[in-house]
Each structure stands twice: as structure tokens, then as C-alpha cells.
Amino acid sequence: MELRKGLEDIAIKETSITYIDGDLGRLYYRGYSIYDLASFSNFEEVSYLIWYGKLPTQRELADLKSHLAEERNVSEEISTFVSKVAKTANPMDILRTAVSMMGLEDRREEGLVTKAIKITAKIPTIISLIQRTRRDQKFIEPDPSLSHAENFLYMINGEKPDLNFSKTMDVALMLHMDHEMNASTMACLVVASTLSDIYSSVVAGISALKGPLHGGANSEALKQFMEVESPDQVEKYVLNKLSTGHRLMGFGHRIYKTMDPRAKILKDYAREVTEGKPTERLYKVAEKIEEIGIKILGKRGIYPNVDFYSGLVFFSLGFDTDLFPTIFASARVVGWTAHVDEYLLDNKLIRPKAIYVGDLGKKYIPIDERQ
Incomplete structure (x- = not known):
């Protein structure tokens, strides 16, 4: 198996x-x-x-x-x-x-x-x-x-x-x-x-x-943008993050080997809802992180996913991050x-298998004899 x-x-x-x-x-x-x-x-x-x-x-x-x-x-x-x-x-x-x-x-x-x-x-x-x-x-x-x-x-x-x-x-x-x-x-x-x-x-x-590996990544991506004061600090931020073993949040997907189409669409809306507002700085930082991130990670098939811009969009629309x-x-x-x-319509009980790797045939020891 x-x-x-x-x-x-x-x-x-x-x-x-x-x-x-x-x-x-x-x-x-x-x-x-x-x-x-x-x-x-x-x-x-x-x-x-x-x-x-x-x-x-x-x-x-x-x-x-x-x-x-x-x-x-x-x-x-x-x-x-x-x-x-x-x-x-x-x-x-x-x-x-x-x-x-x-x-x-x-x-x-x-x-x-x-x-x-x-x-x-x-x-x-x-x-x-x-x-x-x-x-x-x-x-x-x-x-x-x-x-x-x-x-x-x-x-x-x-x-x-x-x-x-x-x-x-x-x-x-x-x-x-x-x-x-x-x-x-x-x-x-x-x-x-x-x-x-x-x-x-x-x-x-x-x-x-x-779980943070599924539904919580967009807030982590937003926190990333908030950590950088201006776009000209992005390259240093990204290089430091990757060199210390950290991930770029909002990058990578199990299926997509190019940019997530949802991220492409949300990028345009993120730009529109932040234009002329305090959150515009966050958009410019995000855009720069995207650029630097793709330059470094794109050769490995790692690109922005839907979470990269969605948190910024939701935040700009008035929602609390959590x-x-x-x-x-x-x-x-x-x-x-x-x-x-x-x-x-064609139901079958989902019941996968597991591969057993433990011992078999162990001798039971009464509790008063165990060390």
C-alpha cells in the first residue's frame, strides 16, 4: 500500500x-x-x-x-x-x-x-x-x-x-x-x-x-505588510525573512505553480480600495513584496495565492483582522x-486506511509488576 x-x-x-x-x-x-x-x-x-x-x-x-x-x-x-x-x-x-x-x-x-x-x-x-x-x-x-x-x-x-x-x-x-x-x-x-x-x-x-495553514494565512500576510515601514525596505525584509528560514505568507499553493488567478483579481481591487487612504502604504509594500518574492521564489513555482491580497482587502473594507x-x-x-x-448523489462512507508501523505480539504485564 x-x-x-x-x-x-x-x-x-x-x-x-x-x-x-x-x-x-x-x-x-x-x-x-x-x-x-x-x-x-x-x-x-x-x-x-x-x-x-x-x-x-x-x-x-x-x-x-x-x-x-x-x-x-x-x-x-x-x-x-x-x-x-x-x-x-x-x-x-x-x-x-x-x-x-x-x-x-x-x-x-x-x-x-x-x-x-x-x-x-x-x-x-x-x-x-x-x-x-x-x-x-x-x-x-x-x-x-x-x-x-x-x-x-x-x-x-x-x-x-x-x-x-x-x-x-x-x-x-x-x-x-x-x-x-x-x-x-x-x-x-x-x-x-x-x-x-x-x-x-x-x-x-x-x-x-x-487552522492557520488553511483559513488564517490572509491575516498573517497582512501582518507582514504592516511590519515594513516603506516599499524601499521591502527587499531587505524579504531577504532577511527567507534567509532565516521563514516563509513569505501568502506565497505558495499545493496546486498552483504560477500566480493564483484570485490573487491577480484581488490585487486590482486592493489597489482601488486603498487609493488615497492610509492603507495605500500597505498596498505599495504588498506590491513590492510580490515583485521581490516572485523574483526569488518564482523559479521554484512559488507565487502569491489568494491570501496575499485578501487580508488587505478585508481590512480596507472595515473588518477586524481576526x-x-x-x-x-x-x-x-x-x-x-x-x-x-x-x-x-453517489455516497460512499469515507474510510481511508493507515499503514501500521508498531510492534505486534507484546506480552501483557500486570500493573503491580511494571517498573
Whole structure:
């Protein structure tokens, strides 16, 4: 039996959801290029595409938008819980528990996608409740007249966002929506394969995403930019970091051997939302780190990934840095639930093997005879 650590290059299912060409740096949702979707589409339309396998008609899109807007409010029990722990607990722990509470409250017999819509609609409300409670700010009720991305920013910042900010948020969420068989999606499928419920699967996904090797890298990339005072100090910073055995955060990917297309798209939005603002210095530092990093690491196939610019984008839009993984989860829940739905069409319990390397036939020694 061959040992493949991390299940690298092992396929566990067929999918029509997402295709990644790591060598050419291409990403497709249901056959549509991520560049086209980022340019012309929006969160709700791409969610419909991923859940239902096709682009919606005007009526179908309007129905989904209405359904998402209707489901944004959370119960008083969840609201009370989040408010009590917001200032002391890890945001991903809060989100994980709140989604578990949703499962306790939802006893209706409904389709998986219907439940997925509920979870997707409520997560931004939970995130905004965390941030505003910690800042001693009054909670902002969801506004059903706003789009998913607009409402998310409205609940965070207390004012309706301009077109540039809402489009940036919309695209950032789209880019994080799915990425084939990553660690958190795999965690969701392991749970789903036992025929557990969708809330338990999403809780597993959130738990996996909490890890710094998966969902926490964008905040680390942002901290990197904050450590450098100006672009002319970047080369010294990068050389020192690499020579002392440290990684450039936001660089490298298991699949991409060129620049992550999501990073290319987010770079443009990071430039736009920082222009003329205090965060513009961070963008210029990031751009220089990208340039120097590619010059040194690109020959080894190590390039910026989605985390490199996403933290800067989320920070510029008004989010606290430790909330970044929760924003990631708020988008990736669409992909998680779509993959669960797809896998259950031809379910097989996920049960891999391990290669035993211990001893056999040991003699049992009674406890009073052990030294």
C-alpha cells in the first residue's frame, strides 16, 4: 500500500463544480472562467450557479435574492450567545457554535440547498454581531433591500457602502466561494458521508478552516505588510525573512505553480480600495513584496495565492483582522454545501486506511509488576 501523506493527488469523487488548472493559473466554476464571473456576475448569481449547476434566469435570481434576504436574521438565543462571548472567544469558535445552534433550532424537513441558503444568509449577521459587540457598537439589523455583499458591509460599518466597496466585497466573496477538494471541503464530505446533517458538515468545515495553514494565512500576510515601514525596505525584509528560514505568507499553493488567478483579481481591487487612504502604504509594500518574492521564489513555482491580497482587502473594507477566516467561511459555505449535495448523489462512507508501523505480539504485564 502506497503512503500518500495529506492525501496528495488522490481523488475521492468526480465533480462538475470547480476546475483548477494549476500550471496555467486558471479557475472555473461550473465551466465559467473566474475572470468572467468576477467582471460580470455577483455573489447571488454565482451562488445559484454553484448550487444548481446553471446560471439563473431573472426570476430564479430574484427568488434566490429574496430567499437570502428573508433568512438573514438569527434567533434571540444565537444573538444572546454571540453577544456574551464576542469579546473573549475566537471568532471561528463563535461561528462554529452558532452554526451548531442553527442546527438545533432547524427541525424542518427541507432540501439540502434550502438549508444551505439559510446558513449562508445568517453567517454575515453573526460576523457583524461579533465585531460590533467587541467595539461596543449598536448591532445593525439586516436590510432586505440590499444585496448580500452590500448588507454585509452595512451591518459591519453602520452605513451603506459605495459602489466601489460593495463590488469589491462581492468579488472577494465570489473568489472564496469554492476551490475544489481543499481541507475544509474534505472535512465536510467526511461528515456528510456518514449521512449526518448539513449543519454538522458545515461545522466540520469551519473547524478545518480555523487552522492557520488553511483559513488564517490572509491575516498573517497582512501582518507582514504592516511590519515594513516603506516599499524601499521591502527587499531587505524579504531577504532577511527567507534567509532565516521563514516563509513569505501568502506565497505558495499545493496546486498552483504560477500566480493564483484570485490573487491577480484581488490585487486590482486592493489597489482601488486603498487609493488615497492610509492603507495605500500597505498596498505599495504588498506590491513590492510580490515583485521581490516572485523574483526569488518564482523559479521554484512559488507565487502569491489568494491570501496575499485578501487580508488587505478585508481590512480596507472595515473588518477586524481576526475575523478574516469567518469571512472566508461565509463564502466557502456555498462550495461546501454544493460539494456535499453532489457527493450524496453517489455516497460512499469515507474510510481511508493507515499503514501500521508498531510492534505486534507484546506480552501483557500486570500493573503491580511494571517498573
